[in-house]
Amino acid sequence: MKTYIGALCLVLILFSCKEKQVTFVDDIAPMVYRSCSPCHRPNQIGHFNLLTYEDVKLSSAQSLFTMQQRIMPPWPADPKYRHFVGENILTQNEINLFETWVKTGCALGDSSRIPAIPKFPEGSLLGVPDLRIPIKPIQLKDDYEDQFLLIKVPFEIPQDTFMRAVEFVPGNTEVVHHVNGDMVKFDFTKKKNVFDGDLVSPMKLDSTIKMAYQKIGILQDDGSYPTLSKSVVNYLPGVIAQQYPDGIGGWKLNRKNAFLLADLHYGPSAKNVWDSSYINIFFAKNPPARPFQEFQMGTLGVSPIIPDLIIPPGKISTYTTRYKLPRAISLVTINPHMHLLGKSFKAYALPPDGGDTIPLIHIPKWNFNWQNFYTFEKLLPLKAGTIIVVEGVFDNTANNPFNPYHPPREIRDNMGSMKTTDEMFQFIVTYLPYQQGDENVSLRR
Ligand code: HEC
Structure with a gap:
């Protein structure tokens, strides 16, 4: 009887081992494609790629460490307190699975079934924009210094309309760090030319908001401040621009207009490079039913x-x-x-x-x-x-x-x-x- 039970246990153990073999094809690829690849791919901020089996295997030990420490994927808000749209968090099970995969030698699995690397859209993460507005190209020096800029992005369209989403697209993801952008609502009886001024002002230690606004032509012709629709366009690596369901949010878009990138942060650069970022606008047919x-x-x-x-x-x-x-x-x-x-x-x-x-x-x-x-x-x-x-x-x-x-x-x-x-x-x-x-x-x- 004893030997019989022993044999049964052995069979069960062997069976469950076989069952549990963790492979790239079945377990790791879907998780990495979803949670890591959006940032870890060419021309993105992740410095190295996490796309192929070789990529993931090569950095597996380091990746496991960043997962266990909850450094990667970056999502600072505690999911036990509150969940949000677009949350990028690994479950403990997923981390354990990755750990098993690393400890058992990073098996590939059935190579004929490797899931296709996801296609990431070019030029926009939201779709085909109705309008693309270039931002004045910025030259960065090889001085390893952070730069914080205030930039006006003026534009004119044939007629007033409405928009449902705005997206900042970084030109050079190695240097663009983050942006908080507002929409400027000029009073056109007080502002003749939305294109006046320098367009770019460094956020210097000794300058005030008023001085900077003057430099880039945000003040109106009589020196008064325009109204701002705050936080209309924001960018942070890996975060897709907010899109809300129809009927929620949206803005009126005046014929003459400007965005104010209130804080465009460039990380340190080791090279002399240019950045040509731009803004995508998605129109709406109707005026916002419930404006923010x-x-x-x-x-x-x-x-x-x-x-x-x-x-x-x-x-x-x-x-x-x-x-x-x-x-x-x-x-x-x-x-x-x-x-x-x-x-x-x-x-x-x-x-x-x-x-x-x-x-x-x-x-x-x-x-x-x-x-x-x-x-x-x-x-x-x-x-x-x-x-x-x-x-x-x-x-x-x-x-x-x-x-x-x-x-x-x-x-x-x-x-x-x-x-x-x-x-x-x-x-x-x-x-x-x-x-x-x-x-x-x-x-x-
Ligand atoms: C939102 C974008 C983003 C996502 C999603 C993301 N990473 Fe990263 N990752 C970065 C950036 C940016 C860095 C560079 C960190 C830095 O310079 O501080 C980085 C660095 C790393 C590093 C190097 C850590 C170090 O100390 O230098 C590892 C390993 C890594 N990521 C693994 C992963 C894995 C595994 C995932 C998915 C589970 C993931 N990342 C998801 C943006 C991302």
Whole structure:
């Protein structure tokens, strides 16, 4: 009997081993194509390719490490707190599978069944644009310096229309780091020529927003500021431009127009290179049924930071900002923003009737490089009187590898200054006025 059971066990073990053989063809390729290849392919930001069996095998040990440490794929928001559209996260099972694959010698599997490498669209990740607007080409020197530029992108079209999506397409992905872009809504009784000015201004240490706006012709002819539609076009490596379902969002597009790339960040370059990035516009047939509205909390926003954002050297400090909603809204997209001293970020909502806390976002390990815009899976209604609470932790010790100063110095949010080494603590909220039934409206397109 004993030998019989023993033999059965052996058979079972052998059988399950055979069952469990992890192969590139069946297990690894689909996961890598989905979660890694969008960035790790030619002319993308990932520095090396993760496309073929050889690619993945070659970097398998390093890849496993970055997966286990949750460094790759980059997705700073904690999925246990809140899920978002376009979330790129590996499950623990997937990581375990990859680990088994590496430990068992990176088997290829049945090579006749290798899944085809996905076709990534050229020139746009959204489709065929109705309009492509070039951005003034920028020359980068081989000085290994980061550059932060303010750029105006003016254009004229035959008539006023509407648009549903805008996409920034980097020309040179080795150097383009990220962009936050607004749409400028000039008052045409006060602005004759949208093309005037220099178009490009470095965000210098000693210049103010007003000086920079003057230089690139953002101010109107009488010196007044135009209105801005904030965060209309954003780019971050690996993140596909926001597209919302029909009827949600969209903008009116004036005949004469300009985008303001409020912060185009170029990473350090070892070569003299040019970047020719451009913007794709996708028109809409109808005026936006429910145009977006936006507010920001914290720095330059509707709610003060408590205490004031003065971050003492050598310390880890926590700051909070709270905002009570004057009316019922439905949240669409949120964007947490801090600079190099950011350590963690959390936002939640407290309903007025004492109901359960509504988790919004938790970023346990802030990373300046990955400043995503996070779109909720469904519209998220918040009642009038709800208090949004945002907590930011800043690490101004020498242990923070991103600290721009050694030894650390006192850092503040200097209103209107453009020093990138100044701190910011912001929570940007895109929303719609609440309508009945919003809780059931999906934001997946
Ligand atoms: C959003 C774009 C993006 C995605 C998705 C992505 N990577 Fe990366 N990866 C990068 C960038 C950018 C770097 C360079 C990191 C840096 O310079 O800080 C990088 C670096 C790496 C490195 C080198 C790490 C190091 O310390 O230099 C490995 C290994 C890696 N990625 C593996 C992966 C794997 C495996 C996946 C999928 C599970 C993945 N990446 C998904 C953008 C991405």
